[in-house]
Amino acid sequence: xxxxxxxxxxxxxxxxxxxxxxxxxxxxxxxxxxxxxxxxxxxxxxxxxxxxxxxxxxxxxxxxxxxxxxxxxxxxxxxxxxxxxxxxxxxxxxxxxxxxxxxxxxxxxxxxxxxxxxxxxxxxxxxxxxxxxxxxxxxxxxxxxxxxxxxxxxxxxxxxxxxxxxxxxxxxxxxxxxxxxxxxxxxxxxxxxxxxxxxxxxxxxxxxxxxxxxxxxxxxxxx
Numbered sequence: 001x002x003x004x005x006x007x008x009x010x011x012x013x014x015x016x017x018x019x020x021x022x023x024x025x026x027x028x029x030x031x032x033x034x035x036x037x038x039x040x041x042x043x044x045x046x047x048x049x050x051x052x053x054x055x056x057x058x059x060x061x062x063x064x065x066x067x068x069x070x071x072x073x074x075x076x077x078x079x080x081x082x083x084x085x086x087x088x089x090x091x092x093x094x095x096x097x098x099x100x101x102x103x104x105x106x107x108x109x110x111x112x113x114x115x116x117x118x119x120x121x122x123x124x125x126x127x128x129x130x131x132x133x134x135x136x137x138x139x140x141x142x143x144x145x146x147x148x149x150x151x152x153x154x155x156x157x158x159x160x161x162x163x164x165x166x167x168x169x170x171x172x173x174x175x176x177x178x179x180x181x182x183x184x185x186x187x188x189x190x191x192x193x194x195x196x197x198x199x200x201x202x203x204x205x206x207x208x209x210x211x212x213x214x215x216x217x218x219x220x221x222x223x
Contacts, residue, residue: 039065082104100117164197
């Protein structure tokens with residue numbers, strides 16, 4: 001059973017999400033929050049698998065709430081819900097530690113698939129959309145605290161083998177596992193193993209966070 005916390009300042013939006021999620025045999029809603037402060041508190045109380053997090057909420061917004069939830073080190077993963085698919089705040093949310101984002105007008109099956117994917121530890125944002133999002137906004141956003149000027153100076157990358165560094169580079173360029181396997185002449189199972197090792201060695205939670213690391217450290221430059 002996947003447990004979900006809904007954080008949105010619109011009561012009708014929360015009601016709609018709850019009705020959809022609880023129509024599924026494998027999902028249950030453990031709480032609701034109308035702002036970021038409540039989201040942080042409810043996440044600490046219920047330890048949900050997934051938080052559906054709105055960005056624009058009164059008081060503490062969804063970005064800071066995401067940052068605080070992720071900082072606890074709990075297993076809870078955050079799925080940002082945004083109004084526009086290229087909303088610059090979505091990038092802030094990913095950088096804060098969210099595992100992906102969806103638009104509010106997504107089809108019900110897309111939302112359900114997104115929740116299941118995030119709960120399973122996968123990223124929700126499609127590789128091509130991740131690349132487009134990062135390329136669009138990375139020029140306009142300040143570097144994250146502790147960002148490293150040169151990728152070779154970052155210890156998170158120094159632990160990677162040459163092959164792992166190569167695969168992280170192409171992941172950040174928007175390649176899927178299938179494309180990596182075909183273009184680098186590897187079995188797809190081998191690619192998945194490499195991706196798992198990359199995440200473990202770099203301390204990134206999922207594929208999206210690995211992409212952000214690649215950009216932040218300078219391993220990949222925006223197009």
